């Protein structure tokens with residue numbers, strides 16, 4: 001079967017993006033000291049990437065699983081994790 | 096919502112929350128069921144099958160009106176390694192007759208339906224609202240805060256799922272560790288009904304479930320799953336979060352590799368991916384159970400870690416439903432006493448001890464530790480597939496008896512017989 005890129009997969013999902021509030025915020029400063037950067041392999045939506053030696057993260061496309069929050073060695077400080085505000089975020093039609 | 100005070104506010108309209116709200120409302124209590132999604136189920140995903148017993152006790156013959164997909168008649172466990180596969184299949188046609196043993200379903204539709212049953216019973220459902228915090232007074236929970244709104248209740252039931260921020264805010268739960276949860280990823284792949292029947296050898300509305308162990312997770316603890324729905328299959332992977340932390344392959348790539356495994360490809364060929372989803376699973380059983388009651392608060396379902404994964408059986412829905420029911424019953428008793436203190440609400444734990452929820456989790460207490468054994472995923476699938484491919488191979492060479500064939504493969508695998516005996520004994524006594 002044709003491999004789908006993560007962007008293509010996320011393109012199949014319905015999202016209501018909250019332009020006013022980012023439900024996950026990443027502290028790039030603290031990420032610099034993180035050698036393993038497990039968020040980059042573990043996020044099922046591939047939203048964490050390294051660009052120019054800096055963590056780049058986009059909360060649109062988040063599947064709200066909570067994996068990044070638990071795998072981050074500096075959880076609570078480097079990642080501020082919440083669910084999106086009511087009505088925003090991913091909307092599964094199948095689930 | 097004004098100055099009204101509810102008997103109970105239930106946070107989260109998953110199976111735990113909707114069941115709790117339904118049971119409370121049926122007894123004439125004022126209940127508010129709050130869900131952050133635009134509709135119940137719109138935030139939820141799972142593998143794909145619910146064992147029917149728990150809901151059938153509360154809503155007899157629920158399948159006659161609930162949006163369920165197929166009654167599971169065929170169970171298969173498959174070990175995968177290097178293009179080889181060994182499967183064990185069990186078929187039981189009794190499972191396709193009422194009372195159904197288990198049914199596949201899709202959460203967006205099913206959770207909406209279950210929440211509608213709570214509404215029918217008289218519960219008030221409020222969607223599009225994220226509960227941000229608990230209201231407390233002298234250390235007792237007296238309500239919730241959502242944005243600017245504060246709403247009061249005698250008791251709050253936290254049925255807010257695995258990432259339960261409420262149980263953590265109430266000081267009942269600590270943040271879990273990567274070793275205590277797994278990440279699940281799933282794709283819903285649409286296929287015509289006839290194709291599903293033909294490919295899985297099914298009749299009528301019968302369904303098949305297939306679980307996979309081995310190279311699908313790159314040897315990491317976890318496995319693959321496939322559930323047949325009416326006109327789609329739910330295909331996915333579950334991988335231990337602590338293994339994923341060290342994985343060399345990105346999680347979404349593992350999933351794409353899995354789809355192209357020779358054992359999977361023929362089952363989904365020609366299908367159209369309709370949705371991609373991900374969610375955590377609490378895997379540590381009693382090892383991660385928070386305090387499940389406090390002054391004015393109870394914790395139910397995934398928020399309490401009520402999931403049992405035996406590898407060949409994965410249960411969370413029936414635990415969520417039964418714990419939601421027990422939480423509701425505990426609140427009803429507390430109301431009769433006019434006392435919503437933790438002491439009064441502790442009846443919840445007693446109810447769970449009398450039900451399968453804590454009895455099963457207690458009986459399988461040592462399973463989570465057994466399932467962490469990496470050999471189960473990295474070594475044994477290879478050993479099993481090499482034994483069986485050898486047993487079924489004919490090439491005209493010298494005859495070798497079965498036991499020697501097996502012993503030779505064990506020797507090749509580099510595993511010691513003592514290790515095999517220990518793991519075999521642990522598996523046999525714990526599962």
Ligand SMILES: Cc1cc2nc3c(=O)[nH]c(=O)nc-3n(C[C@H](O)[C@H](O)[C@H](O)COP(=O)(O)OP(=O)(O)OC[C@H]3O[C@@H](n4cnc5c(N)ncnc54)[C@H](O)[C@@H]3O)c2cc1C
Nearest residue numbers: 107109110111131141142144226255256279396397411412
């Ligand atoms: C990949 C995977 C496969 C699984 N396979 C199976 C299976 O085959 N069979 C099985 O029985 N179980 C399975 N499970 C487990 C099962 O899905 C869960 O045990 C079950 O969904 C738990 O129900 P719940 O009501 O406790 O929580 P959830 O279903 O998670 O519901 C929680 C609800 O609370 C809402 N919520 C959360 N926080 C807030 C807030 N702050 N404010 C408002 N609303 C909030 C959420 O939006 C959600 O609707 C699987 C799980 C996963 C992840």
Ligand code: SF4
Nearest residue numbers: 031034038039072078
């Ligand atoms: S794991 Fe945490 S600290 Fe490390 S790079 Fe990712 S977000 Fe930053």
Ligand code: SF4
Nearest residue numbers: 043062063065066068
């Ligand atoms: S919650 Fe899940 S999908 Fe969202 S960013 Fe974190 S790991 Fe990725």
